[in-house]
Amino acid sequence: MPHATLAAFLESTRTRVEQALDAWLPRPPRVPALVSESMRYSLFAGGKRLRPVLTLAAADAVARRGSAADERAHAAARDAALPAACAIELIHTYSLIHDDLPAMDNDTLRRGRPTAHVVYGDGIAILAGDGLQAAAFELLARQPPHPDAAVSGRQLRVIATVADAAGPAGMVGGQAIDLQAAGRAMGRPLTLDGEALRGMHGRKTGAMIRASASCGAIMAGADDATVAAADRYAAELGLAFQIIDDILDVEGDAATLGKTAGKDAADAKPTYPALFGLDRSRALAAECIERCRTTVHEAGLSDSWLWPIAQWMLDRKS
């Protein structure tokens, strides 16, 4: 494991990503004031920044395996992955804005603050989300031309990976299934069993969490087997993340969560605790995290933040 503490790595990554986002996101007059304000309102609302952390940790892990002692190489790999980390956070933020809309989950509180549509109205909130998605892809594509032709190829691969994860086969598809299961789409509500619930979460949150780690590995120049290992690690982490989210919704209180607790049960949403009970859900999450450990070990990525991040995920309280 690298020197310094996980807390320091998380904190420096958050600061780095937030500064880069603030510097990069276009401002008025290039962007109309209300659109700029609404995008920034949701983007700079705090949050764990889990996805960018995974992107930079995966890039860093690949560089450490290549040259354990060369701190400059580790930093260069994190730099190469920074646009991908920022773009993925832009997409995550857009998805939160749209998911919170009255036509979707109808949430009025997020990270302890009124949601975007409460502040700006539904129309501007929809547009803020649309704009964040477009901005993500602009950030991924608009890099100065790199002398190494392989870098352009990596950029295109990252764009395709992120678009697939965010699109109808991934996040958007998962949210549609969730909406149908909650009886908020037209037609009869879908009934999800354990496998279908896992499939829904695999699309809704899993796909982008997997893209976060694999794009970090891609930008650090990893071979296909290592990109696949980063993807598997993040798939297990994402599932554990979701199970723990469901557990916290039952056990947590609004003050710690920064959102309305017990909302899943009130909405009759399918959840892991509802299907398996709290004890079995906790055991399932722990099994996922154990598989994170073996994946990281087998890929030769143990000297990295990947395993500490997985332990932190299991222990989180919000």
Next chain:
Amino acid sequence: MPHATLAAFLESTRTRVEQALDAWLPRPPRVPALVSESMRYSLFAGGKRLRPVLTLAAADAVARRGSAADERAHAAARDAALPAACAIELIHTYSLIHDDLPAMDNDTLRRGRPTAHVVYGDGIAILAGDGLQAAAFELLARQPPHPDAAVSGRQLRVIATVADAAGPAGMVGGQAIDLQAAGRAMGRPLTLDGEALRGMHGRKTGAMIRASASCGAIMAGADDATVAAADRYAAELGLAFQIIDDILDVEGDAATLGKTAGKDAADAKPTYPALFGLDRSRALAAECIERCRTTVHEAGLSDSWLWPIAQWMLDRKS
């Protein structure tokens, strides 16, 4: 001007783009059935396919200037631009779905059919739009690696161009200003004078129409001056398009338009006829089209469909 007729070029381009979109867009079970159905409902609802026509016409024009007699080179340039043409139509379709939502323009009829949210509900309509935007960027990035490294550079430039045009500085920003002007955002309605109206349309429809032509030129390997000429041509065309749209809304009937006529006046929307009167609006549109002619001529692109398309735009009735 090339052989064959403009009508034949328009028809063959539409067929080509629709077949490519149908073949490329992922289907169930990769994509959940309801998301796939709702995306396709709006995508295959007819329409002029103006933007893909501009993309292929611009690529074709660049190839004709390079080798007037080499039909195979013209076809190869159109092929290279086909993914961009399809991606831009995906983005255009997403924007129509979101603009029609009750939280935005609240339209229930589009191209003679109920709008997406009337058929699928607001939540699924929002997701169909979100999914179409992501699919557009996936299509632009996911091409087989090309032996010529310059092609990767062109792809990245097209992605950045499309994302900028579709994003907060372009289409999304324009729709937000439109929403504010119509008094449908929070706060006092914006009042738009002639220049602000032009700025709003320049973002809302102009930016993507410009991207359509310039991305065609980019993919055909045009130099920067030619890409800029394609952009200027399309800027004039886009403005004429919008002025004529406003005129048709006053003069047209719902049967020809396929949408509710007179809706702008009923919504108290700022329009060219409202600001300048019908006669002056017609003259403004004709001046734009004349500037299309000189731009095409000066760039050496007269042997192309670009000028016939501009004439067709001026004469259109729907």
